[in-house]
Amino acid sequence: VHEKGRNWGRLLSGLIAVNVIILGSALVSGSVFNKVAITPTHLQIFLTVLIILTTIWMLYYSAYTSREDHAVLYKDGHAGPIWLRGGLVLFGLCSLIMDVFKIANYVGYLHCESAVKIIFPSVQAVFMLVQTYFLWIHAKDCVQLQRNITRCGLMLTLSTNLMLWMTAVTEESLHQTVVPNTNHSVAPRTMAIKAGGGNSECECSHTACGIFEQAYYYLYPFNIEYSLFASAMAYVMWKNVGRLVDQHNHYPHLRFRLQDVLVGPALGLIVIVVGLATFVVYEVDVTAHDEGKRIRALTMHYITTLVVIILMSIATIAGCIIYRLDQRDHVSGKNPTRRLDVGLLCGASIGQFLICYFTVVAVVASGVMGHLSALNLVCSLFTIIQLGVQNVFIIEGLHREPFHETNDDSVFSNAVAVNSHESASHKPSDIIGETKSNIYVITDTTHNHGHTQAQPHQLTWKRRLLKEICAFLLLSNVTLWIIPAFGARPQFDDPIGVEIYNYNTWVAVVNIGLPFGIFYRMHSVASLFEVYLTS
Amino acid sequence: VHEKGRNWGRLLSGLIAVNVIILGSALVSGSVFNKVAITPTHLQIFLTVLIILTTIWMLYYSAYTSREDHAVLYKDGHAGPIWLRGGLVLFGLCSLIMDVFKIANYVGYLHCESAVKIIFPSVQAVFMLVQTYFLWIHAKDCVQLQRNITRCGLMLTLSTNLMLWMTAVTEESLHQTVVPNTNHSVAPRTMAIKAGGGNSECECSHTACGIFEQAYYYLYPFNIEYSLFASAMAYVMWKNVGRLVDQHNHYPHLRFRLQDVLVGPALGLIVIVVGLATFVVYEVDVTAHDEGKRIRALTMHYITTLVVIILMSIATIAGCIIYRLDQRDHVSGKNPTRRLDVGLLCGASIGQFLICYFTVVAVVASGVMGHLSALNLVCSLFTIIQLGVQNVFIIEGLHREPFHETNDDSVFSNAVAVNSHESASHKPSDIIGETKSNIYVITDTTHNHGHTQAQPHQLTWKRRLLKEICAFLLLSNVTLWIIPAFGARPQFDDPIGVEIYNYNTWVAVVNIGLPFGIFYRMHSVASLFEVYLTS
Structure with a gap:
């Protein structure tokens, strides 16, 4: 009976998700290619209905589980870790600000456009508040009652978030594509501010409109990131519905001690400082409308990234060799959350692979002209290597038993x-x-x-080296996270991708790949922290 | 140790597949959008290298397993069923003919174009012979020795086939897109014959060129189908590497007896005959360059499909109700192959969902003008319903124990x-x-x-009804398989999709969705046969 109910619930909720997502993609494609027949308003009505349904379900679920004692008997300790929930709140906050800006912007157009446009950001803001609360509280739940309804609700949440992600990616891409294709030498994003807003005859009634519009386009990436985080958490919850967690299956609580390691964190801190400095200089120079400065900024950015990536690759390969030498047991027994975690990590890395391979093909096809192209090529190739070995290193590390002295x-x-x-x-x-x-x-x-306290001051060289490597990789990943998360887009500042591929394709590839890349770096940081603790 | 090896092999082979596929998609995108920098020759070199590597591995594997006694201890009885292998051979044969036509066509251009173009179809023909032999013999293997190498080899096979699929879909789409967009009233495919072949200055030296060119474009869909089949089988083999199959886990051998049922097969045969007749009339009329005939042909096609789909939906829903009333046990225990089978079935149905939802959105957006649009809309909506309930029915049926009298x-x-x-x-x-x-x-x-032999002549009404329903659904699915598999493309003959979406998008959606739809119907037929036996 249990098996039957599970299959049935999974099938039904899967069907719901497939139908919502495919109907949604048809609407999105239609609204992109035929603005007359399928207006953005149609899409917004669809999204609003989805959002309202999801919000109602989340409120119902919260009310239901707080009244019933047996609804949630187990909590999955691995699900919804603090970095995921913290990231959710952070990106949720930015998205909320974006919605406020959008509303303020549309208020300025109220006298000549319909009021419907204000409804969507308002509903979205409420939805994000409810969802962030819901996921913060319930991310670890293994629901036991009303399992099929919960499965369907979670799949609805997942598909709503995926639809919001798809819409945001499309809007962001269209917004960037408005740029005239003739002049690539000026950074596209600095010119493309006047896209959204409404038809050209309608003038904004207050003066802050331009600022709002400019500001909320800078906040789009955070909204995309928020949807990805929420989707990942909803998926993990869906997987956990009806799961009976073995309470004794927890890891021993490992203390975080920094005093044993020195070189790794020091090198990592240097990487962070250098990375931040490069990032600031890059952001200033690349928007400077000066061709020479722009190329210097890009060169500097590539060299810094290349050095960091090469150091990381060497450290990771050294770590993998230590694992080979090392005789520690592998964690036995199946752990669904661990497997899910690994799956999410590998899945998210595909985004970065995508951008790297598209860059490699573009640079090679254009014949590698000039040092900028060569740097870009080498950078992409080493990133591919680094992603591969880092995945191997993290997965190996997560599957080992905690170190025994x-x-x-x-x-x-x-x-x-x-x-x-x-x-x-x-x-x-x-x-x-x-x-x-x-x-x-x-x-x-x-x-x-x-x-680990048994012989506290005698770390073996292997263990110590592993800890050093983890610390260094962790901080380097933080650096590689910060740079794209806060707005560096060398993919658009360097004209190579746009020249080889069509503009739309390149924008789509970068806008789909980059958020996954950011997610991947955050996830790596969290996983490396866990590996650090168990080493 | 076993667990460690498995994770390591899976990770490594997964990384190989991801890298090959993403590099390949970058090359395909590049060759679509920039024919100067990335010529089709570059793509063909990449594919040739992949194909040669895969062929070498498959030959190595065959040689290795035939010499070693312990390489394959177990065979998975559920893997590589006869319909999959039969379909592989059938489509492989058509693809082989296509390659022969291609070679014959290029021979005519030898005097003015490079001989490199002949290499690719020749290599592909050899590859298909080797691969069909390999999959026919080894599809059921659960390899025990050299597991990591085998995993990598299978992932290489999978990614090679996916790349061939991607290339074929792209070529087919580009070929259809050559049509001038101004005149939609004439069926696009009848006009688009002059696309491939080479640059326009080079004249073919023998007279049969035109025929070859025309013929091999008709064979493209079979090649696409072949790659999908081979990918599915390679994936199942990959999943089975290192698996220890319980020999006693087999189903009891159930005999196929047709004498108990009558109404279902009779109705099903009527559906097949009507379907075939409609198909022939449709194919003749729709290419007739006569607007009135074209519309009549489309109307007839939609009405036939609609009636079949509605009958199938009613039968399927009745079947689901019987399952609800029925107290049979569910199959207990995990069965990885069964789960994989269900996954492939649901995954393949997404292709059909995609086309249906895109059609629904297009028709609704265009305002449902005329009876053709209305029929198209109703047809798509009922197909969506039918797909959903049929998935539920088949999965429920596969998870039941064989019927007890x-x-x-x-x-x-x-x-x-x-x-x-x-x-x-x-x-x-x-x-x-x-x-x-x-x-x-x-x-x-x-x-x-x-x-079942215990009381042979007393089938309960439930059991009998289930068998009738299965037989009817089976034959109806055969009908719905034949129509698109042998070339009916109402999606292109009806201009609605092209009008709402951009031409490229619509062609891509149909060319990706339809092969999966054909695969889905074949898979359904096989699964329904199994359900028929166990009922």
Whole structure:
């Protein structure tokens, strides 16, 4: 009966999601290619209906679970980690400001356009407040009652967020495409401010309109990011509906201690400082309407990125080699949340792969002219390598048991006792690899708690090196997150992509790939922190 | 160790696939938008390298497994069913003919174009021969040795096939887009024959060129279908690497008997005959360059499809209701191949959903003018409903235990004995629903074999009705498979899609969606046959 209900609920909720998303994409495509037959208003009505339905369900769910005692018996400790919820709140805040700006902007056009346009951002603002609250409180729930309704509700939430993401990406891309294609030497985004707003005859009644319009287009990327975060969390909740979590399956609580490592964090901090400095200089110079300055800014940006990426690649490969040498056990047993986490990490990295490969093909096709192209090419190639090895490193790290302290020069005190322990917890083949352990360690393995305090001041070189590498990679990923998240778009400032591909295609690739890339960097930071703790 | 190896192999092969596919899509996009910098030759070189690598691996694999005894210990009985392999051979044959035509065509241009163009179809022909042989022989393998190499090889095969699919879809779409957009009233495909072949100055040296060119564009859809089939089979093989199949997990062999059902097959045969007749008349009339005939042909096509779809929907809903009334057990235990099968079925249905929703939006946006639009709209809406309920029906059917014969008017002969049996195999709640069973049935359930021969001439009405429904749905799906598979394209003959969306978008949607739709119908037929047997 349980199996049957689960299949049925999954199937039904899946069908709902497929129908909503495909109907939505048809509307979006229609509104892009035929502005007369399918106006943005039609699309907004569809989105408003979706948003209202989702909001009602979320309120119902919150009310229901707070009244019933047995609705949520288990919480999944791995779901909805703090970085995801924190990111959600941060991006939600920016999106809220964007909606306020939009409303303020439309108020200025009230005298000559319909009031319907104000409804959508208002509804969206309410939706974001409710959803952020909902996901903050309920992200870890493993719902046990009304499972099928909850599955459908969560799939509705997921598809609503995906639709909002799709609409935002499309609007952002169209907005950037308004630029006249003839003059690529001036940065496109500085010219493309006058796109939205309404038809050209209608004049805004207050003076702040231009500022609002300009401001809310800068906030679009945060809104895109918000939808991605909410989608990921809704998906994880959907997966967790009806799951019975084993309460004892938790990791031992590992303390965060920084005193053991030095080189990694120091190098990482240098990377952050250099990255931030480059970012600021880049942002100032690239908008300067001066061809020489623009090229200098791009060169500087590429060189900095290249150095960081190469350092990261070397560190990651070193980490992978240490894992090969290292004899730690792999975490046994299935962990659905861990698998989901890994899937999200790998999935998000596809966005970055996409941009890199499109850049490589574009640069090679254009014949690699000038040092800027060469830098761009090398940068993209190394990013591809870095993404690959970093995925391997993080996944390997997440699948290891927490580190057990070993003394390299100790021998067995009692071989028979060791063997009796072995038969209970290890396969015979493992003992050959662990001949250097002493008896205390093996007892430790059996109990499965990593007592890092047992010999606090004697980290082995492997363990220490792993911690250094994790710390360095973590801070470097933060740097690579900050640069695109706060608005650097070398993909548009460098004309190569636009020249080889059609403008629309390039804008679409970057606008789809980049938010996933940002998500990937944040996710990497969180995963690397976990790897740091277990190493 | 086993877990570690699996994760590592999956990760590595996944990375290979992601890299190949994304690099390939960048090349395809580049060659579409910038024919100067990235010529079709570049793309063909990339594909040739991929194809050669895959062919080498497949030959290596065949040689290796034939020499080693322990390479393949288990075969997965559910993988690579006969319809999939048969379809592969059929479509492979058509693709081979296409390649021969291509070579013959290029031979005519040898005097003025480079000989490189001949290499690609020749290599592709060899590849298809090797791959069809490979998949025919090895589709059921659960490889135990050299697992990581096999995983990588299979992912390479998968990505090669996806790249060939992507290239074929793009070429087909570009070929259809050559039509001048001004005149939609004449069927586009009849005008668009002069596209491929080469630059316009070069004249073909033999007279058959035109025929070859025309012929191989008619064979493109089969090539697209072939790549999809091969991808699906490679994916299933990849999933099966390292799997230890429980030999006892097989279904009891169920005999196919047609004598119990009558109405379903009869109705189904009528549907097939009517469908084929409509198809032939439609194909003749729609290419007749006569506006009146074209509209009549379309009207007839829509009415036939609509009637078939409505009958199918009613039958499917009746079947779902019977499942609700029916107390049969669900198949317990996990079955990865079954889950994969269901996933492929649902995934393939997305293609049809895509076309339907795009049509609905287009017709509604254009204001539903004339009876043709109305018919198109109703047809699409009912197809959406039919797809949804058919998915539910098939999945429910596949998850039921084979039917156990019950006598409706028997009572318990020994309630105590029944209860003792119950405690072993059923939960207490189930017994209430089964009060009409006699003791013989419950013993039967425990042994889990469906002895349909036990009371051969007394099918219950439920069982009989389910078989009738399955037979009818099966034959109707065959009809809906034949019509698009052999070339009917009402989506292009009816100008509505082209008018609302941009021409490129509509061609892309149809060319991506339709092959998946054809795959879906074939898959449905196979699944319905299985449901027929277990009912």
